[in-house]
Amino acid sequence: MHVEVVENVLKLNDDVARRNRAVLHEAGVFTIDLLGGPGCGKTTLVERTLAALRAELRIAVIVGDLATARDAQRIARHCPHVVQVNTGKGCHLEAHQVRQAMERIDLHQTDLLIIENVGNLVCPVGFDLGQDVKVGMFSTTEGADKPAKYPYMVHESDVVLLNKTDLLPYVPFDVNQFDTDVRRLRPDATVLRCSAYLNKLDSWLDWLRARAAAPAEISAPYTKANPR
Amino acid sequence: MHVEVVENVLKLNDDVARRNRAVLHEAGVFTIDLLGGPGCGKTTLVERTLAALRAELRIAVIVGDLATARDAQRIARHCPHVVQVNTGKGCHLEAHQVRQAMERIDLHQTDLLIIENVGNLVCPVGFDLGQDVKVGMFSTTEGADKPAKYPYMVHESDVVLLNKTDLLPYVPFDVNQFDTDVRRLRPDATVLRCSAYLNKLDSWLDWLRARAAAPAEISAPYTKANPR
Numbered sequence: 022m023h024v025e026v027v028e029n030v031l032k033l034n035d036d037v038a039r040r041n042r043a044v045l046h047e048a049g050v051f052t053i054d055l056l057g058g059p060g061c062g063k064t065t066l067v068e069r070t071l072a073a074l075r076a077e078l079r080i081a082v083i084v085g086d087l088a089t090a091r092d093a094q095r096i097a098r099h100c101p102h103v104v105q106v107n108t109g110k111g112c113h114l115e116a117h118q119v120r121q122a123m124e125r126i127d128l129h130q131t132d133l134l135i136i137e138n139v140g141n142l143v144c145p146v147g148f149d150l151g152q153d154v155k156v157g158m159f160s161t162t163e164g165a166d167k168p169a170k171y172p173y174m175v176h177e178s179d180v181v182l183l184n185k186t187d188l189l190p191y192v193p194f195d196v197n198q199f200d201t202d203v204r205r206l207r208p209d210a211t212v213l214r215c216s217a218y219l220n221k222l223d224s225w226l227d228w229l230r231a232r233a234a235a236p237a238e239i240s241a242p243y244t245k246a247n248p249r
Numbered sequence: 250m251h252v253e254v255v256e257n258v259l260k261l262n263d264d265v266a267r268r269n270r271a272v273l274h275e276a277g278v279f280t281i282d283l284l285g286g287p288g289c290g291k292t293t294l295v296e297r298t299l300a301a302l303r304a305e306l307r308i309a310v311i312v313g314d315l316a317t318a319r320d321a322q323r324i325a326r327h328c329p330h331v332v333q334v335n336t337g338k339g340c341h342l343e344a345h346q347v348r349q350a351m352e353r354i355d356l357h358q359t360d361l362l363i364i365e366n367v368g369n370l371v372c373p374v375g376f377d378l379g380q381d382v383k384v385g386m387f388s389t390t391e392g393a394d395k396p397a398k399y400p401y402m403v404h405e406s407d408v409v410l411l412n413k414t415d416l417l418p419y420v421p422f423d424v425n426q427f428d429t430d431v432r433r434l435r436p437d438a439t440v441l442r443c444s445a446y447l448n449k450l451d452s453w454l455d456w457l458r459a460r461a462a463a464p465a466e467i468s469a470p471y472t473k474a475n476p477r
Contacts, residue, residue: 059286059370059399060391087371088400110401112340112371140398141371142287143315143340162390162416163288169317170368171287173338188390191419193446218421 034148037116041123041151048128051233052136054114054150056174057158058167059140062184064092065217066158066225067137071099073226078132078233083122085114085139092137102126113145114138120151133233142171154232160185165195168202175206180213182225187216262376265344269351269379276356279461280364282342282378284402285386286395287368290412292320293445294386294453295365299327301454306360306461311350313342313367320365330354341373342366348379361461370399382460388413390420393427396434403434408441410453415444 045052057063064084071080081102084092093105104122106114119136126134136152138145157178159167162185168175175181181203189196203212213224273280285291292312299308309330312320321333332350334342347364354362364380366373385406387395390413396403403409409431417424431440441452 058288058368059395060388086398089394089397091394091398110371110375112369139371140286141340141369143338143367143369144372147338160288160390162388162413166317166319167287170314170319172316185390188416188419191416 031147034116037120038149038151041116041120042153044123045128045134045151045153048131050128050131050134052134052150052152052154053229054136054138054145054152054155055158056138056142056145056155056178057140057160057182057184058142058163061140061158061160061163062217063137063140063158064095066182066184066215066222067096067135068099069217069220069222070135070226070229071096073220073222074133074229075100077230079130080133080135081126081128081131082135082137083114083119083126084137085118087111087139102131108139112139112141112143113148114150115148116150133229142167142174146173146177154179156180156182158182158184159199161188161194162192164193165199165202168199168206172206175203175210178207178210180211180228181207183212183214184217186214186221187219259375262344265348266377266379269344269348270381272351273356273362273379273381276359278356278359278362280362280378280380280382281408281457282364282366282373282380282383283386284366284370284373284383284406285368285388285410285412286370286391289368289386289388289391290445291365291368291386292323294410294412294443294450295324295363296327297445297448297450298363298454298457299324301448301450302361302457303328305458307358308361308363309354309356309359311342311347311354311362311364313346313365315339315367330359336367340367340369340371341376342378343376344378361457370395370402374401374405382407384408384410386410386412387427389416389422392421393423393430396427396430400434403431403438406435406438408439408456409435411440411442412445414442414449415447 083104085106090105093103096103106118155178157174215222215225311332313334318333321331324331334346385402443450443453
């Protein structure tokens with residue numbers, strides 16, 4: 022009974038996500054769903070990305086949090102096009118919430134939409150939002166065992182980001198174990214390292230530039246990243 | 250429809266949790282449910298706690314993870330009484346999983362049961378497992394805004410632990426903001442700081458000794474911590 026209802030919820034979500042994706046593609050928007058645990062550095066990454074790319078790309082942001090508008094307030098310093106979604110006790114964003122937020126954004130004046138999901142390595146994974154690419158973010162302070170312990174997130178992530186490389190000298194972190202586990206779970210993932218705090222983001226920015234500036238290529242990677 | 254089913258699931262869970270609690274109290278076991286985000290240091294805390302207290306207290310551990318037995322393997326080096334629960338895609342432990350794990354532990358030879366929940370600041374909060382006390386764990390590398398952004402976990406935590414104090418010199422973390430938000434959300438919480446990695450755990454161990462060694466007092470704090 023419970024499983025059946027949950028499947029219905031997922032199917033309903035996927036229907037809305039497909040509509041979101043069609044609307045976003047029609048407007049020429051490249052969309053990423055940014056996933057990661059609490060405090061892995063998602064908001065700092067978004068802030069630095071906006072500061073670095075706002076002269077090149079028109080960027081909008083949707084931010085999911087249980088409570089507060091703190092993330093949106095931080096992001097609004099760099100970008101006027103930010104919508105905060107408060108999920109209450111909800112542990113992930115769903116496609117209908119993204120659809121409502123999209124209505125508050127001028128998509129035809131947007132090249133890149135970043136959706137910062139609720140901090141959670143489990144629940145957001147199964148919910149398609151209409152994105153082109155899921156980006157799964159880890160940080161060195163969480164320990165190198167996190168990909169193996171949260172395999173579904175890695176499996177669904179087209180890009181895996183390892184953040185907080187500036188703290189590697191101060192924490193126990195086996196880079197080889199991390200890389201090996203990621204490769205095993207998702208051999209074709211793009212794996213990038215960064216320190217959002219220290220603004221060391223070159224490979225991430227290069228990847229984002231290449232993908233967001235090539236709207237004609239959107240449909241091919243989307244098919245690959247979202248086979249359903 | 251969806252909400253109704255979820256409420257039934259919660260009610261069913263609470264019934265099992267009540268039975269768990271009765272069984273644990275009858276055996277004189279003091280039980281904590283340890284909650285925190287991925288990589289905040291829960292397993293390291295459990296390892297160090299076992300090393301410090303195993304001569305004083307008979308301790309058993311139940312560990313929840315989506316996948317792998319890595320945490321249980323780490324813990325088993327310090328304690329033979331450890332049961333790993335793999336939740337698959339499940340984002341939290343439920344009372345029936347704890348009940349099954351309890352069957353593999355000699356409760357009458359146990360003073361303290363530590364349940365290490367799945368790394369997640371959202372979903373485990375609403376599920377009573379039969380514990381006496383919920384311990385909510387944060388770490389300095391996650392940023393000081395986490396209590397405000399995950400208020401339900403703080404509200405339900407009898408003890409709030411701030412871990413990784415050894416990294417305070419290397420990360421931006423506003424200790425006052427953290428303390429203020431915790432106090433606002435849960436004025437009567439016991440707030441403790443520690444560095445599990447550096448084995449700086451005195452206040453945590455003192456608190457645990459006092460509570461676990463006083464089984465006669467279990468029923469009073471339990472009523473307070475679990476009003477339902």
